[in-house]
Amino acid sequence: MIHRATTQDYVAIVGGLERYWGSVEAAPMHHPLLVREFGDLSLVIRDRFGVSAYLFGLLSPEGPAGYIHVVGVRTDRRREGLASELYVAFADRAAGLGAFELRAITRPGNTRSRAFHTALGFEERMAPDYSGPGEDRIVFSKPIG
Numbered sequence: 001m002i003h004r005a006t007t008q009d010y011v012a013i014v015g016g017l018e019r020y021w022g023s024v025e026a027a028p029m030h031h032p033l034l035v036r037e038f039g040d041l042s043l044v045i046r047d048r049f050g051v052s053a054y055l056f057g058l059l060s061p062e063g064p065a066g067y068i069h070v071v072g073v074r075t076d077r078r079r080e081g082l083a084s085e086l087y088v089a090f091a092d093r094a095a096g097l098g099a100f101e102l103r104a105i106t107r108p109g110n111t112r113s114r115a116f117h118t119a120l121g122f123e124e125r126m127a128p129d130y131s132g133p134g135e136d137r138i139v140f141s142k143p144i145g
């Protein structure tokens with residue numbers, strides 16, 4: 001079952017990033033405001049061991065669009081469709097708030113992310129210098145609603 005992320009979920013996720021990402025390198029993407037201020041669009045799936053998967057998102061003012069900022073699935077729960085479930089729930093909530101599109105970004109070399117988003121029907125475009133000079137990104141988009 002999918003739930004709104006709580007501050008307790010956030011603390012558990014950030015305290016155990018290695019369980020989702022294999023390292024703590026993703027820590028800068030996990031700002032607490034994503035749960036505290038944009039919590040309506042930050043979701044978790046829990047099991048008896050805690051948070052098994054999470055999605056932190058928000059609405060962008062353009063349109064608006066539902067922006068998926070970061071998604072993590074615990075390594076022992078991968079390949080069960082949990083990330084896809086979170087995307088569907090996020091799309092439903094974002095559409096209910098007036099969003100007409102989903103968006104996400106990744107680095108051009110992140111082939112797993114690109115394959116995942118393509119399989120979900122997202123279109124991708126290269127965005128040169130998206131994150132600063134020389135920091136190109138792939139921007140994914142998909143209509144909803």
